[in-house]
Amino acid sequence: MDKQPLVIERDYSRYEVKEPDEFVYKTKKGLSKEIVEEISKIKKEPKWMLEFRLKALEHFFSRSMPTWGADLSKINFDEITYYIKPTERKAPTWEDLPEGMKRTFEKLGIPEAERRFLAGVEAMYDSETVYHKIRDDLAKQGVIFCDTDTAVKEYPEIVREYFGKIVPPNDNKFAALNSACWSGGSFVFIPKNVEVKMPLQAYFRINSQQMGQFERTLIIAEEGSKAHYIEGCSSAVYSADSLHAAVVEVIAKDHAHFRYTTLQNWSNDIYNLVTKRAHAYENAIVEWLDANIGAKVGMKYPSVFLLGKNARADILSIAFAGNGQHQDTGAKAVHIAPNTTSTITAKSVSKDGGKTSYRGLVKIFPGAVNSKSFVRCDALILDEQSVSDTIPCMEINESKVDVGHEATVGKVNDSQLFYLMSRGLTEQQAITLIVNGFFDAFTKELPLEYAVEFNRLIQLEMTGTVG
Amino acid sequence: MIVESFLQSVKDRNEPGWMNSKRLNAFVKFSQTGMPNPKEEEWKYTDVSKIELNNPKFGIVDIAIKSSSDKVIALPMKEAIKKFSDIIQKHFLISDSDKFVSFVHSFWDNGIFVYVPQDVDGGTIYSSIGNSTTPTYSLVILEKGSKLNLVEENTSNEDQHFSSNVTEISVKESAELNYFPYQNPSNDLCNLHYKRAILERDGKINWFVGMFGSKLSRWKIETLLNGENAECQKRGIIIGNHDQHHDMITKTFHMVQHTKGNTEVKGVLTDNSFSVYRGLVRIEKNAQQSDAYMGSHNILLGEKAKANSIPTLQIEANDVKATHGSSTGHVDEEKLFYLMTRGLDRNEAENVIVEGFVGSILNKITLEDVREKFKSIIIEKLRK
Structure with a gap:
């Protein structure tokens, strides 16, 4: 093609x-x-x-x-x-x-x-x-x-x-x-x-x-x-x-x-x-x-200091970088008390020469026993001009903990794109749909009115024609 | 160190002129550069300020090399620089990225030189470096289509010193190197290594790195995938006990398209030991269709053991697959309990779990005696 x-x-x-x-x-x-x-x-x-x-x-x-x-x-x-x-x-x-x-x-x-x-x-x-x-x-x-x-x-x-x-x-x-x-x-x-x-x-x-x-x-x-x-x-x-x-x-x-x-x-x-x-x-x-x-x-980099037992932090960070934009975003979770939990989910899309960077910190202090932290970062790069960095940092100073991190960086899945286009969507529509789905974890957390607004924002960002 | 005595030492070495001038340039850099500062990101967790570089007490370096094939050239660097000056000059590329590299560059005295000619299967070379404060420089060249297993043991010649090494590796078209560097001197020493491999098209390198000994050790391992279909596998094991401090950096640079990199590092930390793993995967703009994975996993056995990891991805191309995973945790009490009901004591039970954990790396070690060596070192280190 x-x-x-x-x-x-x-x-x-x-x-x-x-x-x-x-x-x-x-x-x-x-x-x-x-x-x-x-x-x-x-x-x-x-x-x-x-x-x-x-x-x-x-x-x-x-x-x-x-x-x-x-x-x-x-x-x-x-x-x-x-x-x-x-x-x-x-x-x-x-x-x-x-x-x-x-x-x-x-x-x-x-x-x-x-x-x-x-x-x-x-x-x-x-x-x-x-x-x-x-x-x-x-x-x-x-x-x-x-x-x-x-x-x-x-x-x-x-x-x-x-x-x-x-x-x-x-x-x-x-x-x-x-x-x-x-x-x-x-x-x-x-x-x-x-x-x-x-x-x-x-x-x-x-x-x-x-x-x-x-x-x-x-x-x-x-x-x-x-x-x-x-x-x-x-x-x-x-x-x-x-x-x-x-x-x-x-x-x-x-x-x-x-x-x-x-x-x-x-x-x-x-x-x-x-x-x-x-x-x-x-x-x-x-x-x-x-x-x-x-x-x-x-x-x-929104952060949470977990100062009391059983405290929990959930951070969801979404970034979209188009032409001339650099989104250097991320999150920090600092575990100070025992039994504290944090999850960080970061999703980013870069296109038209935009740059996204995930920068994050999970720090566990001595004594924060049974702390758990999980970080997940996914980055989509939509074209050849755009770039993405992932820079997580984990400082683990307590042994009785569970800390995990996963990250992926890549392009829109070809088979997903092919499937949607075989159903009659244009490439533009298919990519927009995939990007909206990629951000789903975020939109489903928003009140309905905001979810609509957010999806519209992304659609605005994606408006364009395939020449 | 006084300039005159440095100049005299260069003169006494009786080396080719080009090497003299390399040493001089490096010495200028060395004199002008300050010690690495904890404010620099790469030195944030490793304090080297106590290492005395300006008035080092040089010692003797022992080199032992055992080669199974007479088709390869393998000899101490001290001899090689006189016999194979042209080849060395062509491959001596290292640039002075920090004070330690300039230090090695200025003062190196011996090391390992390996040259595998085109299409030769070089078999296995066992080498051993008995280190002292005198730095070493090693050069490994695999010509087109050649193959080699290279085992490199780093031990110590003295009770108190810090050792430093720079190793440069050139893997030419379709050549394949399995490289097994490991260090296991006593826990009183410091060692800093910088190893860099450059791969041409269809070249392949498999690193099996063992960081076991030393009070403070820092190994920086870089691979440049400069040719299409070049492939790099890095596997590392870090074992820490007592007050050990291990710092491992791996960097993989995907310079052109269709390159593949896979890094997996596992650490087991007991007592008060500390490890920092810093990984970088960089995919350049024209390195489309590259594939990269980086994994770092730690088990903290000691209550005061600590582990930091910073696995970084820098992705400039879009049509690529780059992923990383990382985990740090303790041994599951339930698993321990289960094993203990089967008659193992706690230490034995922990060892079984650790063996399973590092097993995924050990099992990939292609040389059986190296695998057994790693295993016995690990068991010895974790014995209470």
Whole structure:
């Protein structure tokens, strides 16, 4: 068969609602002590937070860029605007948002989703949360879901107890940058034994160009609680790159069950450098479902520290890299307590010269007896231009454990393709179907509406014609 | 080390001019390069800072070679460099990737030289290197269509030293080498080896590597599959007891299409011993239709035993099959209990399980006496 290359272009039109720059305030380009002080002043923060920011900034300046992972050499920290305030105050209803923002979120379907199946919504636009709401019955049970800036003012004791404790500012260069410049993000508090049945949703939108979005999310799931948090994101498309460096901290106390789902769909001009980490205590379950479809460069390794007996971590990491994209993603499971379990499943697809890398760590401390960990990585490479790396690392410092790892890298199975095409599908349709099936482990875990959205995203990615 | 005394030593060797200049270049590199740093990924888990490279106490290296065929050339490197300078020059390719390689390059004194002419079945060569701090350089050349079994035992000549070796192997078109290097000196020593094989089309190499002895040992084993249908099988056994530290690196580079690589390393760690296995399979862009497997498996017998593994795949081509599997665990108590009900004591029961575990590699060792040797070393090491 004379095979011709797939011509694939990413159709991002649904997400590319570019509104004119709407903001009430922005700092000047570049990063300095003054800029950080200015951000803190605008937010009217307590002194401890300013000190936290400045200490983190010092660390950011002193720390060198990571030499491993994706190529970050093109980031120009001087050309980035570190804070853009889109509105004067948060809108109590969607109607109260400025027109452009309202249009954006409506087109993305967020208000619609809120009405239909969400327990709460937070919407962030550039540097600030512009809307947040939680269902009244949940608020009455003591569930808190708001932006982190509000939480610093209204729940200072809780914030101060946990903020920066899971991901300290000196954890890595971009955690330090976030700690210095953070703005927005979600604060979630689920009280003891409360189960939030519908998902809580956060949506992050970058509208301006050459900006840095540094949302900061802190989640506390008290003993025996259960909740599911979903975040989505997208951005207007520009020729100059923007930076998104988030920090997410999750604490799952004894018997808590927390699921965190990410559908990362940035445009291909965003550097997505995110630190996500959870602490899981006795019998707690933490699940990261992490899908990375967009961004120019992504470096993200959601991790779980298993600190209490019988704690469990399930991490599912999906990556899709097209032309000009490098998804350097993976996961970390750190077993500190006995009888802890972790499973990591990573699936990646690269095409049109894209690159996927799985980078992971399983570390078992002495004394974490009867720990079990299993890691599975599969990579599909769809064409000759694309590449994939698998870099797992296992540090086993305890003998009474079971640790396993399996990985495969290759192309779409010829016999599957032949079978589907013999049934009348075009090559394009057949490959799309196979790729969707490859990601099945992820989509079947999503709420239905999101599964549909995800499949559509992949289809968009795969749209093209066989010439 | 003072430059003058180095220059004098080079002069005293009475070697061909090209080798003198190689040594000089290497010495310059050696002087300019710092010790490997734990910040470098490949040295992250192995601390070599205590090894004294700048003022080494050189000793004697003993080489013993026994060849079953008179059609092959097999002799100590010290003699070979004078008799076969041209052949050696053509195959001496090593580049100074770190301070240890430059060290060997500058100061090597002896080693093994093997040359198998075209279409010759070289039978089996048994070689033994009695190491000292003086480094060794070995060169193995298999001409087109030739065959060879090469057994290489690494022992020790002195009580206290670290030994280092670089071995270069050239497997030409359709040649086939079975190579059995192993080390089993006492647990007081350090040894660092770097072995690299380059294969031409239809060439084949089977590595059977045994890492048994030494306090600290680090072996880096590389294979370049430079010709179509070249095939590399790497099988390794790591046995650790007491405070031993084993570091094994295997790298397989698929440079052209239709190449095949298979790596399987098994480790058994007792007491406080530690092992790190770092594997790399790299498939280059034009190495389509290549097939690669890498497996690393460990059993931790000692409560304080540790094992790290980093099996990395770098895949630049799409029409390939690349997989790896890895596992680390302890011996199943139920299995032990079963064996113990059959009258074995705990140690014996463990040995039975270990034998089954490493058996999958031992059984593939094509030379019976090497297989028996490996087996007896393993049993001896695991005896409590």
